[in-house]
Amino acid sequence: MDTPHGRTRAALLAAGRGLVLSFSSIVGSVTLFVLAVTSIAFIPLGIGLVTTPYVLSAVRTHANQRRLLAITWSNVRIPVPYRPFPKDVRSGFTGQVERTGVMLKDPATWRDLQWLLVDMTAGYVVSILAAALMVYPVEGFVLAAGLWRVFTDDRYWYGFVPVDSQATGLAAAALGVAIFATGVLLSERLLRAHFVIARSVLAPTHEQELALRIDRLTETRHEAVDTAASELRRIERDLHDGAQARLVAMGMNLGTVEALIEKDPAQAKKLLAMARESSAEALTELRDLVRGIHPPVLAERGLGDAVKALALRMPIGTEVDVELSGRAEAPVESAAYFAVSELLTNAAKHSGADRIWVDLHDAEGMLRISVTDNGKGGAAIGSGSGLSGVERRLGTFDGIMAVSSPAGGPTMVTMEIPCELS
Numbered sequence: 001m002d003t004p005h006g007r008t009r010a011a012l013l014a015a016g017r018g019l020v021l022s023f024s025s026i027v028g029s030v031t032l033f034v035l036a037v038t039s040i041a042f043i044p045l046g047i048g049l050v051t052t053p054y055v056l057s058a059v060r061t062h063a064n065q066r067r068l069l070a071i072t073w074s075n076v077r078i079p080v081p082y083r084p085f086p087k088d089v090r091s092g093f094t095g096q097v098e099r100t101g102v103m104l105k106d107p108a109t110w111r112d113l114q115w116l117l118v119d120m121t122a123g124y125v126v127s128i129l130a131a132a133l134m135v136y137p138v139e140g141f142v143l144a145a146g147l148w149r150v151f152t153d154d155r156y157w158y159g160f161v162p163v164d165s166q167a168t169g170l171a172a173a174a175l176g177v178a179i180f181a182t183g184v185l186l187s188e189r190l191l192r193a194h195f196v197i198a199r200s201v202l203a204p205t206h207e208q209e210l211a212l213r214i215d216r217l218t219e220t221r222h223e224a225v226d227t228a229a230s231e232l233r234r235i236e237r238d239l240h241d242g243a244q245a246r247l248v249a250m251g252m253n254l255g256t257v258e259a260l261i262e263k264d265p266a267q268a269k270k271l272l273a274m275a276r277e278s279s280a281e282a283l284t285e286l287r288d289l290v291r292g293i294h295p296p297v298l299a300e301r302g303l304g305d306a307v308k309a310l311a312l313r314m315p316i317g318t319e320v321d322v323e324l325s326g327r328a329e330a331p332v333e334s335a336a337y338f339a340v341s342e343l344l345t346n347a348a349k350h351s352g353a354d355r356i357w358v359d360l361h362d363a364e365g366m367l368r369i370s371v372t373d374n375g376k377g378g379a380a381i382g383s384g385s386g387l388s389g390v391e392r393r394l395g396t397f398d399g400i401m402a403v404s405s406p407a408g409g410p411t412m413v414t415m416e417i418p419c420e421l422s
Helices: 004-041 047-073 092-105 107-144 147-151 166-202 206-260 265-293 296-301 303-312 330-351 386-395
Strands: 156-158 161-163 317-323 355-363 366-373 400-404 411-418
Touching (some): 004 107, 047 092, 047 107, 047 166, 047 400, 047 411, 107 147, 107 156, 107 166, 147 166, 156 166, 161 166, 206 265, 296 303, 296 330, 303 317, 303 330, 303 355, 330 355, 330 366
Parallel strands (some): 317 355
Antiparallel strands (some): 156 161, 355 366, 366 411
């Protein structure tokens, strides 16, 4: 990207993204702000108690989408500071009242509403400027090519240049070149500025972030203890029902062989064959069990190669791009590996995709992983979903996950885990 061609290409990409953001800001943010304010105003009438949770959930989805674009387009990380809903929230009208109360008491809700105001004003101006600096020069070039003749009856202004002849048309083209050069220098910076403005409003204060982190660590500690206990029970059950049962059967067969070795050698040989078969199956099950706890390829070759090995076993085409400067601690690698494994399994089973892309890289003390598929979309983090389990697994290491999965696809899951590679 250091070559002039590379910088121009990056600026054009930033301009296209700025155009997308400007549309989202002026349409999405304005609409959601009006709906949110109206819904909250109708709470005393009772109508808002029903509508507010849905509207504020839409606002959060809109904000989370911007968070996802911030990290993927400009490497700007915006924390997700929402308080979780209590697990015992009831259904029906009473549940809606409880959800409304929880959301309105959450400081992040009011930051979202403030952000909508900023996004539809300053955010819109910055994003549309990133696009305009690369698009507006086209008009100057077209005027110089002869379009100025269409405006012979009335003077046409291009910027501060009055265009009424070929000479002034060339002056318009020169201005267009200057604006284009400015766009090449500033469009990427303006795109990043858009996300920095969003972060300045959406991100919690230091005290709020510490309080949220304490709450999150407390919750994830309990979940980690529960998960570890559940995993131990699974291992015990697998050993009892699998390898242990086969080893017991093998022992019984060998005992019978001892009694038959002289009386009925033929039957003894059959039992020995069965015992050998049982030992092989027990060994296979033990290997599978060990692989489920901590895959050997992960311990020996690291996260990148372990994920590539996962991709080779997938029933659909999976591309893996790895740019890691070292290895993370074993618990972090294990959490990341099983998170990717769960996402790949979900994509293969439920997405209807025929292609998956996995990207692993590290930057600024973060391990960043994205899993993208070209399936039907519609994935969401919710109670009982595999994505919720992945989020809990990452939360143990203070990691975060964002999901973008519009109806019709594609689905992109982005994960970040704080860690230092060595």
